[in-house]
Amino acid sequence: MTNKLSITLIAAAVALIGCGEQKPPAKAEATATEAAPAPGLEVRIGHVAPLTGGIAHLGKDNENGARLAIDEANAAGIKIDGKDVKFTLVAEDDQADPKVGSTVAQKLVDAKVVGVVGHLNSGTSIPASPIYNQAGIPVISGSATNPKLTEQGFKQQFRVVARDDQQGPAIASYLAGEKKPKLVAVIDDATAYGEGIANEVEKTLKAANIKVLPREKGTDKTTDWKAVLTKLRGRKPDAIFYGGMDATGGPLLKQGRELGIKAVFTFGDGACTDKMNELAGQAAEGMLCSQAGIPPQAASKKFLEAYKKKFNADPILYAPFTYDATNLLIEAMKKANSTDPKAYLAELQKLSFTGSTGPISFDEKGDRKDAEVTIFTMKSGKIDPIAVVKGGKTVAYDEFLKTMGGAK
C-alpha cells in the first residue's frame, strides 16, 4: 500500500532525526511493567506498533487495545496448569521503520515473550515475521493487510483483519447485490495494488454473471482520464470500478461526472478517503468504496465501554482488533493449559472465538476466515459506513451495529 509506505518513509525520516532519544523511553516503559511483583507464573506478551512518529496515535491506540485485554485477563484471575497467571504487556516501539521493526522483534524474542500482538504496519510486520518464525512465537497482527504477510508459509503468523485481496471480492459482491449493474467498466493504475484489486473485482463480477468491459488502464500519475472516460461513456456502463489511489481517483471521478457519466463510481481502500471530496468536490457524492476491517465504533458495546472507561477516550482505528488478538492468545493458552508457544499454537490454529469484532477463526494460512470488509459511501463530504460484507454476505451497517451490540 502506497500510503502506508509513505507513512513509513515519513516515520523513518522522523526517526532518523530523533534516533538517539527515542529508544530509552520505550525501554523504560517495558522495564517498568516488568518490575511489578509477579505472583505465581508471569507470562509476557509482546506488543509492537509505532509509538513515535507520524502515526504514533494509531500505535498507542493499538497498544491500548492489547493493554485492555491483558488487564481484563489479570482481573479475571486465570489459572493455567494449576498456577495463578499474571500477564504482562511488553510494549515496544518500531517507529513504523522496517529496520527498527526487526530489531525490536529480536528484542522481544530475547525477552522470552510467549506471543506477540502486532506489528501495526505491513511494512514492519513482513520483515519481522521470519524472526518470530524462527523463535516459534505466535504473532497476530490486528492491522497489517498486505497479503504477503501470511503467504510466506509461517505457521505461527496470524492476522485478525481482512487482507487487501479480500476487499476486491467484497466491494464487487456489494456492487452486484445492491446496485445490480448489467455492465461494469474496470480501470486500474497499472500498479501491483491497483491491478490486483481490479482483477479480484472483475473475477467476482463475472462470477455473478455481470458483463465486464475490456480493462482500461492509466498510471499512478495519470491526471487526464478524459480519453478513457469518453471511450467508456460510449459503451454506457452502469458502474465503474477504479483500482488505484485517491490522487488519481479524484480527478477520474471529477472528469467522469463532467463528461456526464451517470454510472456508480466504486473504489478500493486506496481511494477510500475524505481527500476524494477535496479532489472531486460535488462529484464525489454517492461514490462507493471499501476498507478492510470494521470502523472502531462498530465493535462490541462491551469493548467500547471498557475502553472508554479505562482510557477516557474512544478507540481510533484498530484497537478492537489488537484487543481481540491479545484475547485470542490468552484463550489459546487457557485451552492448551500451557503457556508454551509450541503447545498452545495448535489450539490457536483451530480456535473459534467471539471477539469484539465478531466471530474469529483462522484458515490454514493464518488469515481470518470471512474477515469483514466495510463499504463506505461519500455523504456530504465525508466517507460514511453503509454496509459490512462478511463471507460474501452484505449486512447493512445499522443492522451490523445491532448484532455487535447484542453479541456481548
Add this chain to the structure above:
Amino acid sequence: MDTFLQQVINGLTAGSVYAVVALGYTMVYGIIQLINFAHGEVVMIGAMVAFTIINALAPAGLPPLAVVLIGAGCAVPVCMLVGYSMERLAYRPLRGAPRLAPLITAIGVSIILQHLALMIWSRNIMAFPQIIESRTYFIAGAAITTVQIAILAICLGLMGALAILVYRTPLGTAMRATAQDPQVAGLMGIDVNRVIAATFVIGAALGAVAGVLFGTYYGIAQYTMGSVLGLKAFSAAVLGGIGNIPGAMLGGVLLGLVEALGAGYIGDFTDLCQYGFLAGAISACEGGGHFILAGSNYQDVFAFIVLILVLVLRPQGLLGERVGARA
C-alpha cells in the same frame, strides 16, 4: 460520433494549454537557441503559487472568479521573477559558451526548481478548492464545461496577444531582430540583454497562466507536474518547428488531438481479437473475450512518438524553416 467529437474537445482543451507552454520553449529557442528545460517547472510553480493563494482565500467568501483571478495575478509576477532570475543567474553567464553547457545548466535549473517546490509545498498533492461551479453543455452529445470554454478562450487570447506583441510592437521588432543576429541587432542600438530577459519573462508569464489553467482543469497540482507537461510542450514546439511561434501554437493543438484520439482508440485497434486470422490463435478471445496489446495507459507515449517521428522525417517541424543555419 459523439465519442469522436468528445475526444476532439478533450484534445483541443489539453492541446491549447500545451500550445501556450510550447510558446515559452519556442520563444527562448528562437532568440538564443537554448532549449530551456526548466520551463516546465516555471509552469508548475505558477500552478502551486496560484493554488496556495486560492486555497487561502477560498473560505473568505469572495466571488470565486475574483479569487481565481487574484491567484493567477500572484502567480504571474512570481513566475516572471523566476524566469528573469533564471536567465540572469544561470544562462547569461554562459552566453557564448558551447551549446551543450547552457543545455545541461537548464536541466540543472529544472532539478533545483523542482526540489525548491518540494521543500516549500511538500510532496503532497494540492487540490483545487471546489469554488467554481462548472456547468456542462452538450453539443451533439459531447460535453463541454464552462472551464473548458474558458481555457480555450484564454489560450486563444494569449496566442493572439503574443502575435501582436511580436509582430506589431517595438519590443517585438527588437526580439525578431535579436533572433536574426544578436551582434548586428546590438550594433543597431538594441539592448540585447534586455530583449533576451524580456523574452524569458514573457515566456514565464505565459507559463504561469498555463499552469493555473492546467491545475484548474484537472483540479490537482503537485511538484512533479511540470516535468511531463514540459516535455510534452517541448515535443509540441518541435512538431510545429522550434523557434517558430505560429508553429508552437499549431504543434500544441495537434499534439493534444493526437494524444486524445490515440488514447481513445488505441485499445480498439490493438485488440487482436477483432482480426479474424489472429482471433482463432489466441485463447483469450473465446466467447467474446479481448486481447489488448496496448491500452490507454500509453497516452503519454504519443507525445514522444510524435517527437521521434518529427525528428526522423521532418526535423525542421511542420512550419519550421532552416535549423542549425547558425552555430
